[in-house]
Amino acid sequence: MMERRRFLGMAASGMAGAAGMSALSGCGSGSGGDVTLKMVAADYGDPGGDNSSQKFWDELAREFTRKNPGISVDVSVYSWNTVDKKVADMVKAGNEPDIAQIGAYADYAASGKLYKVNELLTIPVQADFLPGLAEAGEVQRVQYGLPFVSSTRLLFYNKDLFEKAELDPDSPPRSWKEVASAARALKKAGVRMPFGLPLGPEEAPAETMMWMLEGGGNYVDTVGNYIIDSDENVETFTWIRDHLVKPGLTGTDPRNTDRQQAFDAFSKGECGMLHGHPTLMQQARRGRIRYGTGELPGRDGVSDANLGVADWMMAFRAGGHRKEAGKFLDFVYRENNHYAFAARYDLMPVTSSATKRMRKDEKHRQLWPFLDQLDSAQFYPAGKVSWAGTSAEIKRTIGRAVTRNGNPATVLGTIQRKAETEEKSTPAAG
Incomplete structure (x- = not known):
């Protein structure tokens, strides 16, 4: 995608x-x-x-x-x-x-x-x-x-909804703490989807990697080994579960929310913030949404890394x-x-x-x-022969990590083991 x-x-x-x-x-x-x-x-x-x-x-x-x-x-x-x-x-x-x-x-x-x-x-x-x-x-x-x-990717936000929630329409959140604070204000103002979190099958690998990068993690280390269940990634998905999903700030169940659904909600004025790629600009303009963009927020400030x-x-x-x-x-x-x-x-x-x-x-x-x-x-580690199978597993299961009773360490650990198995079982290109 x-x-x-x-x-x-x-x-x-x-x-x-x-x-x-x-x-x-x-x-x-x-x-x-x-x-x-x-x-x-x-x-x-x-x-x-x-x-x-x-x-x-x-x-x-x-x-x-x-x-x-x-x-x-x-x-x-x-x-x-x-x-x-x-x-x-x-x-x-x-x-x-x-x-x-x-x-x-x-x-x-x-x-x-x-x-x-x-x-x-x-x-x-x-x-x-x-x-x-x-x-x-x-x-x-x-x-x-x-x-x-x-x-x-950039962070997209609805300026009209920010004003409705008494947030500065010219100052997008720059850290996760500010994201959660803005999402709480949006929810209080009656916004249906304060933060769009599409961890359904359509966009799950991208949304997952964005959050991992923002939290200092990644799918692989510098030499290409899978680190899906690293401490950084477990902490990231624990934060998402505890600060966005449990307080009801995503508006929908992330497991069953696809990217296009989140984009549609944003373009109808029903979503306050979400990660977005350039195509969202077209859709938002057609919906006559007054939107702004900002750099991806990270754990303690603007993220040092961005998803390509x-x-x-x-x-x-x-x-x-x-x-x-x-x-x-x-x-x-x-x-x-x-x-x-x-x-x-x-x-x-x-x-x-x-x-x-x-x-x-x-x-x-x-x-x-x-x-x-x-x-x-x-x-993405697209050059890894195991990536297609790993990506499919992420699509199927990553949303479970952030359910109210979800266990991020267990879910990420399962994906890690399947990725490693896939890596060992795939042939080298010839």
């Missing part, structure tokens, strides 16, 4: 996962041609809205086929709630798409299912990726994952369409095309050329604070 994505982030129609490629070809954008590429992508638009990513891919695929008459592209777009599982089910059934744009790539690379990036892209396109993001696409120093879009999320593009070997997939991916990452997608959804580009363009575009001035944080942002 750019948990990707998020960053980022993100919902569309569904289909039975193993229904296979015949289902894909029914919703695509290309027609005719000697080779038809099958692509699965995540949706960055609003649920039920008119800005579905399907429209972007349909238009781009038609333009590509016009310039490359021998190749057509069928694209199917799914919600971030389901897209990773859809691809996993298709792979398990032997129906791999030619191209997938999803949240993780390393497990497929380790199974020998993906093309290496240098087998796909021309050298100028490879060289245009931001170095840190390109490195995040590597497994054992070989790049298999293509970063697609990225995002960092990259979503991933990859090409599967099974169809044998290396040349055609490479041509299409070269086309996707052309400056105009890549910039058009990032700009449409208020996300951050992953190439130097598109990033420079965004920094010069006054229309995207509100994105500049997010861009400023990208160089120092910390990303």
Whole structure:
């Protein structure tokens, strides 16, 4: 969800996962041609809205086929709630798409299912990726994952609700203590969701990592070992349980709250504060919300670390369409095309050329604070083959850590053990 994505982030129609490629070809954008590429992508638009990513891919695929008459592209777009599982089910059934744009790539690379990036892209396109993001696409120093879009996070808050709660609308909380104090005031003022805490399956890995970073922890240490049940992380989730959930300051059960639900509440004026990525700006503006942003609050002051999320593009070997997939991916990452997608959804580009363009575009001035944080942002351990399984476990279970009777040490310990087991059982990429 750019948990990707998020960053980022993100919902569309569904289909039975193993229904296979015949289902894909029914919703695509290309027609005719000697080779038809099958692509699965995540949706960055609003649920039920008119800005579905399907429209972007349909238009781009038609333009590509016009310039490359021998190749057509069928694209199917799914919600971030389901897209990773859809691809996993298709792979398990032997129906791999030619191209997938999803949240993780390393497990497929380790199974020998993906093309290496240098087998796909021309050298100028490879060289245009931001170095840190390109490195995040590597497994054992070989790049298999293509970063697609990225995002960092800020604290969003509703200025009108702050004023209603007699809080300074120009001073967002800078520490957890101030977050809890502001949330209590918002609750007293009748705000339904004083602090949005989406630990449901859609965004749980990102929300979890943000809190870990704010509390001085992380998923992994400096050499890549999992430290999910570290003292810092246990203390963080204990604080969330005791200072936000037990006093009723989240408004909903975090276990069953997805990111989009929290974003929708914010855009309806029902949520006082939450962690947000750039796409929330669009939704808040459409809801005519007077909002402000601030740096992520930490345990004792502004957080020293920020979450960076990259979503991933990859090409599967099974169809044998290396040349055609490479041509299409070269086309996707052309400056105009890549910039058009990032700009449409208020996300951050992953190439130097598109990033420079965004920094010069006054229309995207509100994105500049997010861009400023990208160089120092910390990303998921996406290059670990075990990350996909670990991320899925976090989605399933992390919300239990902050229930009123939850035990953070037990929940984080269970995730830690499963991550370690997953790490030992996964093969090295070849």
